[in-house]
Amino acid sequence: MDTKDTLSSPDESTRPALPEDVEQPEQHAEAVPEPKKSPTPMQESLRRFRRDTRSMICLAIMILFLLIPLIGPPIYRNIGPVMTTSTGTQIHPQEYRDPYHQELDNQDQGPSAYYWLGTDSIGRDLLARLMQGLLISFAVAIVVEIVTDVLGLIVGTLAGYFGGWMDQILARFTDIMFAFPGLLFAILLTGIFGSSADTFFDKVPLVGGNGYARLILVSCALSLVSWPLVARLVRGQTLQIKEQPFIEAARASGASSSKTIIHHIIPNLFSLILVQISLSIGGTIIGEAGLSFLGLGVQPPGSSIGLMINDAANLVDTYPWEVLFPSIVLTIIVLCLSFIGDGMRDAFDPRSKD
DSSP: OOHHHHHHSOOGGGSOOOTTTSOOOOOOOOOOOOOOOOOOHHHHHHHHHHTOHHHHHHHHHHHHHHHHHHHHHHHHTTSSOOEEOTTSOEEOHHHHTSTTOOOGGGTTOOSOSSOTTOBOTTSOBHHHHHHHHHHHHHHHHHHHHHHHHHHHHHHHHHHHHHOHHHHHHHHHHHHHHTTSOHHHHHHHHHHHHHHHHHHHSTTSTTTSSTTOTTHHHHHHHHHHHHHHHHHHHHHHHHHHHTTSHHHHHHHHTTOOHHHHIIIIIGGGGHHHHHHHHHHHHHHHHHHHHHHHHTTSSSOTTSOOHHHHHHHHGGGTTTOTHHHHHHHHHHHHHHHHHHHHHHHHHHHHOTTOOO
């Protein structure tokens, strides 16, 4: 073998490895975690509200009080024993647990298997009437809040955005309404037009008859004294929002005034309206109960918490449970709504901190 050839052709096994001959490790693309979406202001506010233990307990109590008048009466009227009257007549719970049924043999009875909370001075079931009164109070409160907040939102937004004559009318009307207590004005309206309302609304479905015809007048009176405050709050917030850069950008892009109000201003007012509802609904329930207590709201034989307290006010020394039970329920409702309102205000206040 030629030595030259041997030197010029070294063995492949002894040849140093070149970079391209080295097996490259497989490249694995690292999974980049998707960035977490930051919570919206509404989500952050709701998170703060859920962390408020007192408000959540009160909210659970209010949900219970809402469910009781809705699902309680049909259950309560079908689980009681059959009653035998002094004349030997048998009465089923569907009859003697009716909120309007008078069992004169059982006047001013204490709590028993037949009447869980006792009876009033003319033998009517207190629990049945209390559930009916809760339903009335919540129904009036919902109607008043809807009318108040919708009217206040519309007028306040337009007055704050456009100003001019609408703003001046709102300011003067608000001054007039705040010149004397709103409940006093509601008492004045229901006192003057109450009898006419009983006749005029007596045939209206759902509210006519059984002493509930005057509820329409009560709802209108409470709404009339409540919406100017909402409108003033909305106006002040609108004046601040319309100066924000995103409103200027919407105007620069050619958005009309109506589109700007609907798509940009009103959504930013929802938190204010929500807080206002939570703070004022307790006052609305107190207003309805107060008017019924004075004889200007629900009329006999209808049932209302205020009317129940009024009927039993003279019996507090002899039959205290007749005034005690509706008074405790009304107190719990007002306190719970007050605590919920405070929690909502703290949660939706942008300056609040965890």
